[in-house]
Amino acid sequence: MRPSGSRRSVTDTVAGALRRASERLSTSSDTARLDAELLMAHALGVSRSDLLLKHMRDAAPEGFLPLVERRAKKEPVAHIVGMQEFFGLDFTVTPDTLIPRGDSETVVLAALEAAPDAARVLDMGTGTGALLLAFLHECQQARGIGIDASPGALAVAQVNAERLRLVGRAGFRLASWHEKGWTDELGRFDLVLCNPPYVEDDAQLEPDVRDYEPGTALFAGPEGLDDYRAIVPQLGKLLLPGGVAVLEIGANQAESVSAIARESGFAVELRRDLGERPRALILR
């Protein structure tokens, strides 16, 4: 006879383990059940839909519980599984980059609306490459460059371009918009995308974000506006005639960033995210 301690792990089903895991995560995550499903799908090496449709009666894999314990300590699911879905595409994620957020899909949608025929695209602060690669995936005619000040982020963006078979149309380059001369030899663009750091320096972020995502991608001075003040005045020399820039903004920054854009002579249109919060500005 087996010792009783090992019997439960033999008889535990995926369905039962998911129930227990979402209970375990209910105090540490607002999306406990979803988190449990994503971790289980990762542990089994299957998609989430296959997990739900085909694997609920399977034996739960031994590797699942350690993943749940990492999540209980606030590590983001995207870091544990190394992947985040964005705009229907899978992106590799590491602690070197911001985790692509659903709210940022607003930027891609605004760009598809404002510049669907863009041939040359620049993504400033590309991170995982999510904004640029999602746009290029939708627009076959477009080519683009993603810049970032983090070599680690550029390596991740390159992996994502390869995975999405977009290396022929996407290039990445180390550059910082705070340094003089960074635009030399870049040329001009029909479309500039940018999700800059925009969090106020003293903002109280959730531990999942504060302890695990790169501060350099988040914080932008006392009002969270330092990077807009650096970027917007440089857009004139980056855009082709008729070119468009789409900037992600914080939910409370529509007025302040619009003012910065108008000072540089741009007309501004606001787009809201799925929660109806201000999320993107289109500058023409």
Ligand code: GLN
């Ligand atoms: N939306 C992110 C957050 O609130 C911030 C992203 C950014 O600064 N670009 O965590």
